[in-house]
Every structure is written in C-alpha cells, then in structure tokens.
Amino acid sequence: MLMRDDKQADFAYQAVYRYMINLINEVGTEGRVKLPSLRHLAERLNVSISTIQYAYSLLEKEGRVYSVAKSGYYALPIAGSTACCTTGDLLERLYVGARRPGMLVLSADEPAQLLSLDAPLLQLERELVRQYPRQLQPYSQPCGIWELRAALAARYTRSPTRCWQADDVYIGADLRGVLAILIEVLALKGAAVLVESPCDWLILRLLQDAGVRVIEWPCNEQGRLDPGYLEQQLRTEGVQLALLSSTPGLATGNALSVADQAQVAGLLEQYDCWLLENDTHGGLAFEACTRYLRDLVNPERLMVFSSFEKAMGPEAPYGYLLSRHLSTPLQRQFLLRAFRLSSIRQRAIARLYHSGRFDQHLDDLRIVLKEHAAAMQARLAQHLGERVTYRAPQAGATFWLRSTEAVDMRRVFQNMLARQVVIAPGELFSVTGLYQQHFRLSHAVSTHHSLDLVLEELAQALKQGQHG
Structure with a gap:
C-alpha cells in the first residue's frame, strides 16, 4: 500500500485514518486491543511517522483509541453494551463511551465545532x-x-x-x-x-x-x-x-x-x-x-x-x-x-x-460561542433548575457545573452513558480527588439530539445518583 503514490486529491493522514478505522472495526474481542506502533504503521503504509501520529491524534480525540504511557495505543471494540462498561479507569470508560455510534458527546471541549476554518x-x-x-x-x-x-x-x-x-x-x-x-x-x-x-x-x-x-x-x-x-x-x-x-x-x-x-x-x-x-x-x-x-x-x-x-x-x-x-x-x-x-x-x-482571516474568524467564533452559552444557560435554568450551581462562563465551549445535592457522580456518568450521552465527571480534572460533585458539559454542540430531552434525563440521573 503505497500512499505516497496516491494521485487522488486526498491527504495521506486521511487515508491512514480510514485504514485505522477499518482496523479498529475488525476488533472482535471484548478486551482492550493493542494497536500497531507508530513506526510499524509508518513502515507498513509507507508514510512518515508524523502522519501516523496525526491520524492517531484524531482517533484519540474521537475516543476511538487511547494511549498508555510507555506501552502504545489501544482500541476497544464497539460491540457490546455501554452500560456494561462500569469498571476500569474512568477516562478510559469516557473514551470508550464517546466512540460508540449514536452517542451525544457533551464531555468534549471543541469550540471550533461550531465554526471551523477547515474549508x-x-x-x-x-x-x-x-x-x-x-x-x-x-x-x-x-x-x-x-x-x-x-x-x-x-x-x-x-x-x-x-x-x-x-x-x-x-x-x-x-x-x-x-x-x-x-x-x-x-x-x-x-x-x-x-x-x-x-x-x-x-x-x-x-x-x-x-x-x-x-x-x-x-x-x-x-x-x-x-x-x-x-x-x-x-x-x-x-x-x-x-x-x-x-x-x-x-x-x-x-x-x-x-x-x-x-x-x-x-x-x-x-x-x-x-x-x-x-x-x-x-x-x-x-x-x-x-x-x-x-x-x-x-x-x-x-x-x-x-x-x-x-x-x-x-x-x-x-x-x-x-x-x-x-x-x-x-x-x-x-x-x-x-x-x-x-x-x-x-x-x-x-x-x-x-x-487577517484568522482574526476575523476569532471575532465570529466568539460571537457564536457567546450565543450558544446563553442558550445553554437558559436550558440549564429550565431543566436542571436548583439541581446545579455554576458561574456563567466568560470563554470557551463548556460549563463547569456542581450538583447541589451529594451525588455519586460516577453513577450519574454511567446512567447517562446508558442514555447514549457522555458527560465529563469533575474528578477527571484533578489528581487529588477534588470535584467529586462537579461535571463539565459542552454547549458547542450541533446535533440531531434534543438537548431539552437530554437535560431532562440528566436531571433524572442526578436525582437517582443522590447518596442515601
């Protein structure tokens, strides 16, 4: 497979990306599967190591693969029930949930999802x-x-x-x-x-x-x-x-x-x-x-x-x-x-x-982000009400929320996975166990899902997750 000789108007990393998607989809076991190393794939596909790393980084952001220090990249099969993935590393479980078809990923921090410069x-x-x-x-x-x-x-x-x-x-x-x-x-x-x-x-x-x-x-x-x-x-x-x-x-x-x-x-x-x-x-x-x-x-x-x-x-x-x-x-x-x-x-x-095109893009993106944040704030008031507290964000694509009641946030996370929604539990953002009652939600989403229905389900999950 000589990608460097490909005369189509495609870029090498995109071909590598599709190859990796097919490779991941072939995984048939329920355990984690180690993927080929960067150097091995570069030699196999006749592309540079940076091209392989580029494709892996896209797959990692999508939650299709995850890296382990000094070990390499791993993928988990898509088959199986999301609700069954209740053990192991929390970040790994988030990645696994995010890569499943039909999931609404509200855990991400992707401002450019609303307005990108790709084209x-x-x-x-x-x-x-x-x-x-x-x-x-x-x-x-x-x-x-x-x-x-x-x-x-x-x-x-x-x-x-x-x-x-x-x-x-x-x-x-x-x-x-x-x-x-x-x-x-x-x-x-x-x-x-x-x-x-x-x-x-x-x-x-x-x-x-x-x-x-x-x-x-x-x-x-x-x-x-x-x-x-x-x-x-x-x-x-x-x-x-x-x-x-x-x-x-x-x-x-x-x-x-x-x-x-x-x-x-x-x-x-x-x-x-x-x-x-x-x-x-x-x-x-x-x-x-x-x-x-x-x-x-x-x-x-x-x-x-x-x-x-x-x-x-x-x-x-x-x-x-x-x-x-x-x-x-x-x-x-x-x-x-x-x-x-x-x-x-x-x-x-x-x-x-x-x-100056980038500066104009930033101006436009800030406006869109601010509008989406205001719309999400109205939805949060309507559907979550007094179940959460937060300070209105001044930047970016996310809300940082705290449950007003003591809850098992891992249970809330798992209940939302069962509803095909991924949130980011607050403990992921600390190394000392802080933010057990917090979670992050993205407001930069363009989706066919009904956010109003999703937030109602989140309110129910917070209620079910209460301690005692």
Missing part, C-alpha cells in the same frame, strides 16, 4: 499545491517551517523587551507530542509543578506519567484562583514551575482579574518561579482579551504552549511551543521525534494569520 484551510492548501509542485516542496524543518514560526513569533510579540523570534517557536504534530518533549527537556521528574485546578486531563496525565509532583491550585467558592494560596505553595513547596492559563480557566471559564494577574506575576518573580502559560484557549474569551499574564511576568522565565485546533478545527491539529531558552535540547528532541509535517498545510495556516 478555508483546505482551499488555501489546494492553491499552494499549485504554487509549490510536490517536487519543489522541501521536507519540513524539524521544528516547523519558517513562515509559520515567524507568524507565531510576530503574533506573540508585544514590545521590544517582550518579543519572540522564529527560532523561539517549535511546532509539532499535536499538543501531546509537544508537551511530552517539553516535560522531558525540563527534566521535571520529581519536581514540584503547580497547576491551576480544575486542569485539562491530557496535561494531568502527561505530568503524572512523567513522575511530576503535581500541586493543584484550586478555584475558590467564587470560581476564582486565590493569589494567597499561590504564595503559600511557592513559599512552602519549592515550586519550580507554574502552569497557568492565559485566558479564563479551561473548566470554569473564569479569569484572573487585572489586579490578581499583577499579584501573581509579582509572586512568581519573588520566588524565582517559571511560568508555563497554556494558551490553547487564547482568543476564545467572549470579550476580546488585551492583557495576558505573559505580558506581566519576567520574560526570562516564561514559556508558552498552544495549538491551532481549538480555534481553527481538526484540520489544524498541530501543537506549538514558544521558548527563548533550552534551544539546543529542544531542537534535538524535535529532530529525534521526526515531526515531518506538511509544509503546504503549515504555509496555509501562516497565510490565515498574515491575511
């Missing part, structure tokens, strides 16, 4: 293919092509002292791969890393697998992060790195105030703590943000990571890192990972930045 991106790519015939297309540089790295550097530059160069930008096949490299280069095993909490489960799992000592900075009752708690942890726990969001928190949708940002920046400077800023939701605040934490901290102790996918859509899954330090080990690790990314697609993304 414009592919149109630009076709135009670029004509300008750059295949024989003239160089292999991508290990850290990404210069045009896209320069575009990102310019976008994050705010002043002569807070500036980035193209050589400070590193682009990988997906966010997981980029973060794995960063954790390895920083040698974080055994180190104390403070993360805002609730925190994305991908980040938590990567840190745990690397042996990092994760210290959570939980939101208070008002849904905000208390700088006083940060100071206590910095003073007593020897925190070397703080991993914080650039915009309103991933799960809660609430932001640090300007005063709190200044206080946090001062504390990080006082205790010589590095900031690793999570900018994956950058630009998705309903009201455009003009001041970020990275603009206040010491630029000599700052790194930023993000991806294109949250804002652009699944056709732009690449992750990237901005770092003015550790250039030699970072370049070496990116070279060893062999991220042979499509130079044409990277150029297409760069043109979206240069033309």
Whole structure:
C-alpha cells in the first residue's frame, strides 16, 4: 500500500485514518486491543511517522483509541453494551463511551465545532499545491517551517523587551507530542509543578506519567484562583514551575482579574518561579482579551504552549511551543521525534494569520460561542433548575457545573452513558480527588439530539445518583 503514490486529491493522514478505522472495526474481542506502533504503521503504509501520529491524534480525540504511557495505543471494540462498561479507569470508560455510534458527546471541549476554518484551510492548501509542485516542496524543518514560526513569533510579540523570534517557536504534530518533549527537556521528574485546578486531563496525565509532583491550585467558592494560596505553595513547596492559563480557566471559564494577574506575576518573580502559560484557549474569551499574564511576568522565565485546533478545527491539529531558552535540547528532541509535517498545510495556516482571516474568524467564533452559552444557560435554568450551581462562563465551549445535592457522580456518568450521552465527571480534572460533585458539559454542540430531552434525563440521573 503505497500512499505516497496516491494521485487522488486526498491527504495521506486521511487515508491512514480510514485504514485505522477499518482496523479498529475488525476488533472482535471484548478486551482492550493493542494497536500497531507508530513506526510499524509508518513502515507498513509507507508514510512518515508524523502522519501516523496525526491520524492517531484524531482517533484519540474521537475516543476511538487511547494511549498508555510507555506501552502504545489501544482500541476497544464497539460491540457490546455501554452500560456494561462500569469498571476500569474512568477516562478510559469516557473514551470508550464517546466512540460508540449514536452517542451525544457533551464531555468534549471543541469550540471550533461550531465554526471551523477547515474549508478555508483546505482551499488555501489546494492553491499552494499549485504554487509549490510536490517536487519543489522541501521536507519540513524539524521544528516547523519558517513562515509559520515567524507568524507565531510576530503574533506573540508585544514590545521590544517582550518579543519572540522564529527560532523561539517549535511546532509539532499535536499538543501531546509537544508537551511530552517539553516535560522531558525540563527534566521535571520529581519536581514540584503547580497547576491551576480544575486542569485539562491530557496535561494531568502527561505530568503524572512523567513522575511530576503535581500541586493543584484550586478555584475558590467564587470560581476564582486565590493569589494567597499561590504564595503559600511557592513559599512552602519549592515550586519550580507554574502552569497557568492565559485566558479564563479551561473548566470554569473564569479569569484572573487585572489586579490578581499583577499579584501573581509579582509572586512568581519573588520566588524565582517559571511560568508555563497554556494558551490553547487564547482568543476564545467572549470579550476580546488585551492583557495576558505573559505580558506581566519576567520574560526570562516564561514559556508558552498552544495549538491551532481549538480555534481553527481538526484540520489544524498541530501543537506549538514558544521558548527563548533550552534551544539546543529542544531542537534535538524535535529532530529525534521526526515531526515531518506538511509544509503546504503549515504555509496555509501562516497565510490565515498574515491575511487577517484568522482574526476575523476569532471575532465570529466568539460571537457564536457567546450565543450558544446563553442558550445553554437558559436550558440549564429550565431543566436542571436548583439541581446545579455554576458561574456563567466568560470563554470557551463548556460549563463547569456542581450538583447541589451529594451525588455519586460516577453513577450519574454511567446512567447517562446508558442514555447514549457522555458527560465529563469533575474528578477527571484533578489528581487529588477534588470535584467529586462537579461535571463539565459542552454547549458547542450541533446535533440531531434534543438537548431539552437530554437535560431532562440528566436531571433524572442526578436525582437517582443522590447518596442515601
């Protein structure tokens, strides 16, 4: 099967994706099944390792596969009853439920599902293919092509002292791969890393697998992060790195105030703590943000990571890192990972930045997200009423809800799976067992399901899940 010789207007990763779907669907047992390694599949299908990783990342986001540290990727058969999957790792059960046909996945955080740039991106790519015939297309540089790295550097530059160069930008096949490299280069095993909490489960799992000592900075009752708690942890726990969001928190949708940002920046400077800023939701605040934490901290102790996918859509899954330090080990690790990314697609993304089309898209996406959040808020009031409490999100595609009654949230999760609906239990967003009464719901859904009926079923599941 020589995909590189395929003359159809299809992309290699799409062919790999379809091949993997067929392979997964052939699974006939009830146990988990190990899938071929990245290198094995690359050799079998005659494509680059990054193409295989790209396809695997799409499958993982869809819940069709999941990864196990130092072991590889696994798939579970679709056959069988969802309700029977009641044991094992909770995240694994969520992935299994999400990949089944006919499921309404309300656990996801996919803002671009409402408005993506997939079509414009592919149109630009076709135009670029004509300008750059295949024989003239160089292999991508290990850290990404210069045009896209320069575009990102310019976008994050705010002043002569807070500036980035193209050589400070590193682009990988997906966010997981980029973060794995960063954790390895920083040698974080055994180190104390403070993360805002609730925190994305991908980040938590990567840190745990690397042996990092994760210290959570939980939101208070008002849904905000208390700088006083940060100071206590910095003073007593020897925190070397703080991993914080650039915009309103991933799960809660609430932001640090300007005063709190200044206080946090001062504390990080006082205790010589590095900031690793999570900018994956950058630009998705309903009201455009003009001041970020990275603009206040010491630029000599700052790194930023993000991806294109949250804002652009699944056709732009690449992750990237901005770092003015550790250039030699970072370049070496990116070279060893062999991220042979499509130079044409990277150029297409760069043109979206240069033309201003991406900024216009962000403006449009923020409006749509805000409208969907308002519509979901009305539905929550109508169907869940006093069963949940929450603070209206200021950004993103999700609501962070808390049950007003003590419930077994795992039971609620399982009952909703039986109704073909996937929610995200709050405990997935913590490493210390926090948020047992919380769950996350997406409002960025375009579906044939009746959300009103689904929320009525959720209200019933919360009632059935009450303790005692």
